[in-house]
Amino acid sequence: MAAVTAPRQDGPPDRGPKQDRSRATRQRLLEAAVACLAEHGWAGSTVAVVAERAGVSRGAAQHHFPTREDLFTAAVEYVAEERSQALRALPTDDRAQTVAALVGLYTGPLFRAALQLWVAASNEEQLRARVTELEARVGRESHRIAVELLGADESRPGVRETVQGLLDMARGLGLATLLTDDTTRRARVVAQWARLIDEALGDGR
Numbered sequence: 001m002a003a004v005t006a007p008r009q010d011g012p013p014d015r016g017p018k019q020d021r022s023r024a025t026r027q028r029l030l031e032a033a034v035a036c037l038a039e040h041g042w043a044g045s046t047v048a049v050v051a052e053r054a055g056v057s058r059g060a061a062q063h064h065f066p067t068r069e070d071l072f073t074a075a076v077e078y079v080a081e082e083r084s085q086a087l088r089a090l091p092t093d094d095r096a097q098t099v100a101a102l103v104g105l106y107t108g109p110l111f112r113a114a115l116q117l118w119v120a121a122s123n124e125e126q127l128r129a130r131v132t133e134l135e136a137r138v139g140r141e142s143h144r145i146a147v148e149l150l151g152a153d154e155s156r157p158g159v160r161e162t163v164q165g166l167l168d169m170a171r172g173l174g175l176a177t178l179l180t181d182d183t184t185r186r187a188r189v190v191a192q193w194a195r196l197i198d199e200a201l202g203d204g205r
Helices: 016-040 047-054 058-064 068-088 095-104 109-123 125-150 159-179 183-201
Strands: none
Touching (some): 016 058, 016 109, 047 058, 068 125, 095 159, 109 125, 125 159
8 A cells, every 4th residue: 555645845834933033033122222322322332232131142133233333223224214104194284293293303212322323423434334324314204204294395495495494403402402301492492493384385285
């Protein structure tokens, strides 16, 4: 009698759970890197410190991110995308709320982490090119989202500069927040800018 053979299985085995764990580990590392950079600065944010905060081994961290520069530039880019998605979900019928949300992009942990990267990049040639390219992409995306949320018609003279001026102002408010709790003064400035933006853009929705 012919031997009974097991049914043939086509394709590789299911690796879903392993891939899920890998993605979860990567996300923990990215979030830990941003938190460490914002709290301890570039000098105090080593791969070992980030790995410990994320609850993974240093070897696991280096498996996902072979170099320190890989880890931190990826971390800031990851959180920038998370914040961009949150901004895209905002209602667009209230410009004052939109202006406040855009300013918030520059006054949280992401901005503090990015600032530490800028300072480090000013002294490290290898890091500078990567951070410059990253910031250019983040800046373009922030401007594009701001235009969409504000209903700005950039074909009108001065509108593009008005939107960019808002983002530049938000960056300045973010710098002030690094040293002191600037909440009260920032709220007044944001309210005034919301009025100016509304006057400058008009009913462009």
